[in-house]
Amino acid sequence: MKSLLLTAAMVASLAIPAIAEHKKATGYERFVKEIRHELVMLPYYGVFDNLAYKVDGYNVTLLGQVSRPTLKSSA
Structure with a gap:
């Protein structure tokens, strides 16, 4: 019985970081x-x-060409 509880605790402790990493990826x-x-x-x-963009962490760099100057300032 103790070994079963110990095994369950080990599996749970290993699963928590994997779940947290999955949530981080979906947020990004x-x-x-x-x-x-x-x-x-x-x-x-x-x-x-x-229009193109490059994401580096939470910094976004806009790239590309536009036909109207108003679109450039809006982006």
């Missing part, structure tokens, strides 16, 4: 998805615009 993926959504929803974004 959600952050990147929100950035893309905001760029696509810009009012003057069109087929002749080339």
Whole structure:
């Protein structure tokens, strides 16, 4: 009985960091998805615009070319 409880405690202690890492990854993926959504929803974004972004932690760098200066300032 003691060995069963000890084994269960060890498995639980090993599973907690894995669950925390999974939640961290989904938070980062959600952050990147929100950035893309905001760029696509810009009012003057069109087929002749080339918007790209680079994410480094929580720093976002915008890259690309736009056909209208107002789109550049909006992004």
